[in-house]
Amino acid sequence: MTKRVAILISGGGSNMVALAEDMVGDHPARPVLVLSNDPKAGGLQKARDMGIATAAVDHRPFGDDRSAFEAALKEELDRTGPDIICLAGFMRILTPSFIAAYAGRTLNIHPSLLPKYKGLNTHARAIEAGDAEAGCSVHEVTADLDAGPVLGQARVAIRPDETPETLAARVLPLEHRLYPAVLRRFASGDRSLVTLS
Template sequence: MSRRVAILISGGGSNMAALIASMTGDHPARPCLVLSNVPDAGGLRRAAEAGVPVATVDHRAHRGDRPAFEAALHRELVAAGAEIVCLAGFMRVLTPGFVGLWEGRMLNIHPSLLPKYPGLDTHARALAAGDAEHGCTVHEVTADLDAGPVLGQARLAIRGEDTPDTLAARVLPLEHRLYPAVLRRFAAGDRRPVLIEAGASLSNPPPLA
């Protein structure tokens, strides 16, 4: 039986779209909900057009009451029958209480080669450090920010002419390859890391379910 996947977004949802597009055929999961904290997030329209149920929990309606906001998120996920939660550009920090409800079943994609550069401004930080390579990481979500077990990484060489914007644009297609590959493997019960080099095929490609 296919695992039910909910995707949390705050914006246009390009990683969400890549995840939805991947969950077809013999994939071991199917999307059951796209949930946003932003009522007019562009990704909601994209998800609806793909035939995926959508919902909104506006964080502004719960200003100053994060437990109420997260309780509303949890109710939507439970109502949708979600078994796996994928954060895909969800721009709210989740409390340990919420994470504890979904720990071991919640994934996130982060634009750096963790453990390097948790948090924000990852592309600028990689350039400022003079790094030779950069990329993205999919990890399990734990109470510590961007510190959960790594389930996959994709990397590329930094070019001398790169800026934070060009580096972000070059990493994004890697995100769109990595996250679906990790989800497929994770949904099949396999937590071996997926490794991708820019311009190369998957290392240890995920097994067919």
């Protein structure tokens, strides 16, 4: 049975586009919704142009009431009945209760070689630490931030003159290859590690 995928974004949605473009032909999944916390997110129009249903739940009117915001998110998600949720540049930290509602079926892409550099400013932190390489990871989402089982990683060497901006630009194409590869395998019921370089 073809899996139904909802993709959550906050911005331009380049990883969402990579995922959606891959979900064709004999792929075991199809995108059924692109959902954003920002009604002006550029990725929403890209999704509409691809024929994917979209929705937005603006987090700002909810202030600090994360449970009310997440209840509204959940309402939009549950309307489409997704089997898998892909966080693709979704810049809101989700509460344990929200994550529990979709446990075992939520993926996220993170721009570091987890377990290194959870959270933000990952490329700068890798350079400052003198690491020889950086990259990105796809992991299962759990209640602990960026701490769920790693399902895929892609690596790139850090150059002597690297800046956070140049490293981010070099890692992004790897994200666009890795996330679709992991989703394809995950939707087939295979959680073995995907590695790219």
